[in-house]
Amino acid sequence: MINYEHFTLDNGLRVYVLPDPSVAVAVMNIAYDVGSRDEEPHKTGFAHLFEHLMFGGSKNIPSYDEPLQRVGGENNAFTSADYTNYYLTLPATNLETGFWLESDRMLSLSFDPQVLAVQRKVVIEEFKQRYLNRPYGDVWHKLRPVAYQKHPYRWPVIGEKIAHIEEATMEDVKSFFFRHYVPARAVLVVAGNVTTPQVRALSEKWFGPITNTSAYVRNIPAEPIQHEKRTVSASGDVPHKAIYKVYHMPGRTDPDYYTADLLSDVLGRGKSSRLYQKLVDEKQLFTGLSAMVTGTSDPGLLTINGHLMSGVSFEQAEEEIDAIVNDFVEKGVLDKELEKVKNQALATLSFGKVELLEKAMMLAYFALNGLEDRLNNEDQLIKNIQPKDLKNMAEKLLIPERSTVLYYDTKDKE
Secondary structure, eight states: OOOOEEEEOTTSOEEEEEEOTTSSEEEEEEEESOOGGGSBTTBTTHHHHHHHHTTSOBSSOSOSHHHHHHTTOEEEEEEOSSOEEEEEEEEGGGHHHHHHHHHHHHHOBOOOHHHHHHHHHHHHHHHIIIIISSTTTTHHHHHHHHHOSSSGGGSOTTOSOHHHHHTOOHHHHHHHHHHHSSGGGEEEEEEESOOHHHHHHHHHHHTTTOOOOOOOOOOOOOOOOOOSOEEEEEEESOSSOEEEEEEEEOOTTSTTHHHHHHHHHHHHSSTTSHHIIIIIIISOOEEEEEEEEOOOSSSEEEEEEEEEOTTOOHHHHHHHHHHHHHHHHHHOOOHHHHHHHHHHHHHHHHHHTTSHHHHHHHHHHHHHTTOTTHHHHHHHHHHTOOHHHHHHHHHHHOOGGGEEEEEEEESSOO
8 A cells, every 4th residue: 555645736736745764765756737638730849849958058047967867866857648747766865856846847848949840850850860761760749640540649749751840839838838737737745754744844935836727628539440350551761561450449548448458468468468379389470469559648559579580471460360369268368367467566566665766756657547446456456357358358348340450571571
């Protein structure tokens, strides 16, 4: 059981406290309720660009990193399709430095044109190196806009195209900031050798004066039910042909998410999974084969992907995958299979709750979605899943007409 306390400031900032007097450090985690799903179709990649801009100086502090490093702290951040997360760790005796730094950049960025120019170049280079010039790096750029027709998950977090980042103006930046980076759209978690009265006082002092001015209301179109199989072909400078097959599934905020997650584990988590044992070890049709879920807050994707052995056609590869999927739909899961993946999932949850920072991140995510209780009942949701639940989920999700397939060929076709 992870015990926490919480309160809300008058400006809407939700604050959660995880006291742990056994450690000498403190963690601050701020999650902003903005991800790539909140972007406009012609201005994608802004949420990720902001992750970079938030370290480029704020209204009263020209450098974020230097003051933090002077007091022995370190920090980082990440952007997802659903939210943007910033975190820092520092000696608990220097906690107020963290409040000073984080509150100033929530108050306002410096909006320095030079910072925008520099970070724009950094993001563009990341786009090229990680997505355009890397083997299979453009998979989701090819697959997402086919799997999703309406929902903004149809573009990756990095953005749909480099041009959207290249054309970002200071006016765009200011508009995005004051729309999303406001107290009422954020959750602050403070963990470690701290007390709730201490955190409340620091929160009131540093964050309390910041006004909440955003009128943004999330209005994301729901993805229509898919009624026909979709396919897309691509090629690149890659060592093996690859296949990516996805099915729509419940989002992470849906209790049914855990059943779909275990379903993917039975199919393709590790070398003891059905797909790997049958098609990699036994039939040797793939060099590797796995299944996973995207884990997005809104309905996401259950993905099966693998690299084909030389001489294996896409048709054969997909037929073999479908045979295993259809067998699952028809016969369901064995008790021992379910027990194995349950134990794996529960172990992953337990390990994730050991580190102070991980606990703070998990609480921030759930609190952002109004699901704080999930921090302590996820394991029970997993334990309650029965074999019939997996079979029912398979019958609902693993429908050929609701699948999307990417056939990724080598440039020098065999």
